[in-house]
Amino acid sequence: MSSEAFFDIAFLWYQHSYAVYEQKGVEIMELHITCIPGDGIGPEIVAEAKKVLVKIASVYGHKMVFEDILMGGASIDAYGVPLTDEAVAKAKAADAVLMGSIGGDTTTSPWYKLPPNLRPEAGLLGIRKALNLFANLRPAVLYDELAGACPLKEEISGQGFDLLIMRELTGGLYFGERKTIEENGVLKAIDTLTYDENEIRRIAVKGFDIARKRRGKVTSVDKANVLDSSRLWRKVVEEVAKDYPEVTLEHMLVDNCAMQLVKDPAQFDVILTENMFGDILSDEASMVTGSIGMLASASLNDSKFGLYEPSHGSAPDIAGKDIANPIATVLSAAMMLRYSFDLDREADAVEAAVKQVLKEGFRTGDIMSEGCKRVGCSEMGDLLVSRINRL
Numbered sequence: 466m467s468s469e470a471f472f473d474i475a476f477l478w479y480q481h482s483y484a485v486y487e488q489k490g491v492e493i494m495e496l497h498i499t500c501i502p503g504d505g506i507g508p509e510i511v512a513e514a515k516k517v518l519v520k521i522a523s524v525y526g527h528k529m530v531f532e533d534i535l536m537g538g539a540s541i542d543a544y545g546v547p548l549t550d551e552a553v554a555k556a557k558a559a560d561a562v563l564m565g566s567i568g569g570d571t572t573t574s575p576w577y578k579l580p581p582n583l584r585p586e587a588g589l590l591g592i593r594k595a596l597n598l599f600a601n602l603r604p605a606v607l608y609d610e611l612a613g614a615c616p617l618k619e620e621i622s623g624q625g626f627d628l629l630i631m632r633e634l635t636g637g638l639y640f641g642e643r644k645t646i647e648e649n650g651v652l653k654a655i656d657t658l659t660y661d662e663n664e665i666r667r668i669a670v671k672g673f674d675i676a677r678k679r680r681g682k683v684t685s686v687d688k689a690n691v692l693d694s695s696r697l698w699r700k701v702v703e704e705v706a707k708d709y710p711e712v713t714l715e716h717m718l719v720d721n722c723a724m725q726l727v728k729d730p731a732q733f734d735v736i737l738t739e740n741m742f743g744d745i746l747s748d749e750a751s752m753v754t755g756s757i758g759m760l761a762s763a764s765l766n767d768s769k770f771g772l773y774e775p776s777h778g779s780a781p782d783i784a785g786k787d788i789a790n791p792i793a794t795v796l797s798a799a800m801m802l803r804y805s806f807d808l809d810r811e812a813d814a815v816e817a818a819v820k821q822v823l824k825e826g827f828r829t830g831d832i833m834s835e836g837c838k839r840v841g842c843s844e845m846g847d848l849l850v851s852r853i854n855r856l
């Protein structure tokens with residue numbers, strides 16, 4: 466079915482359900498979601514995630530209003546810049562933002578002949594800054610049905626894992642003062658790692674809040690045996706932990722954490738860490754799932770507002786072929802329901818539909834294995850929609 470026909474039918478069904486729920490006096494949420502389809506496979510995968518959200522709205526009686534904005538290459542083509550002030554204003558006015566991905570082929574696309582501040586990625590950095598998104602969440606889940614894609618030994622992957630990396634996104638080494646100087650004819654480069662207690666406290670609060678919604682364990686990762694910034698990190702995290710007696714806190718050094726992620730990933734629930742450690746550990750955690758098309762992510766600010774996007778890029782090599790895996794974007798939409806709207810049952814319903822479709826053996830090309838049924842991007846979206854039930 467074409468996306469247009471789907472949205473027409475879904476809208477009529479949704480209007481009917483909305484009226485019924487209103488009559489029954491069930492709490493109805495009206496949610497305004499700004500969508501950034503972006504570039505490459507972005508528009509294809511966002512269309513499927515919207516289908517899933519429309520179905521959730523009709524099943525649970527919510528009202529969802531979508532508005533698209535341009536960012537990245539699509540915005541460069543239309544306006545000459547990767548992000549306009551108008552697009553930022555629309556994103557700020559929404560309750561949450563759902564994004565596909567931005568960027569093109571970095572060797573052939575004309576976007577990469579532009580100065581760095583006009584390239585697609587500048588749009589992403591710009592919107593993160595404008596929306597003050599300081600907390601990055603990257604879940605790494607190994608589904609039983611995809612355990613074969615996990616590069617770890619079977620005795621480890623057999624236990625499965627479901628962890629989430631909570632990474633500080635706007636401070637630390639990547640944002641500290643830096644310079645390169647010459648001293649006595651020798652070049653010297655200096656990068657500065659700075660965190661103040663407020664920056665640490667706000668990310669720690671997010672980490673504990675989210676652990677409370679999960680299995681109630683925080684592993685705070687630092688290098689407190691060497692770095693002052695890590696010692697302050699540990700002190701503030703311990704202070705925050707006092708407000709969450711139901712959450713267990715443990716500390717782990719970053720080098721040990723890197724080893725534990727491949728030795729025993731099942732031990733982790735929420736890994737809370739600073740910017741650079743989180744950058745490295747979240748990529749490591751993604752790789753141990755083995756399935757790039759399945760990995761969701763979210764970036765949150767001080768309120769419940771967030772930008773939700775798959776962890777992968779715009780995959781220009783498969784764009785427009787209807788073969789991309791939309792599940793990472795669909796799972797990002799589930800995170801939006803859970804973390805921005807507190808709609809945990811609705812998020813559970815989306816995640817259950819993903820598990821069901823995998824259990825029935827449907828796979829896009831990237832996660833295909835012997836004996837399974839290969840489907841395209843839009844068919845996968847239709848399957849997910851049809852497996853969503855009220856829990």
Ligand code: NAD
Pocket residue numbers: 506565566567568569570571586589757758774776777778779780781782783788789790791793831
């Ligand atoms: P990529 O993640 O786009 O692709 C890597 C490989 O994984 C490709 O072979 C691709 O076909 C495959 N792949 C990715 N997502 C898939 C999906 N959903 N289904 C099936 N296969 C999938 O990484 P890349 O090729 O290094 O980057 C391409 C572009 O994306 C670049 O311009 C890069 O800057 C951009 N990018 C954007 C974001 C973002 O928008 N947040 C993140 C990473 C990369």
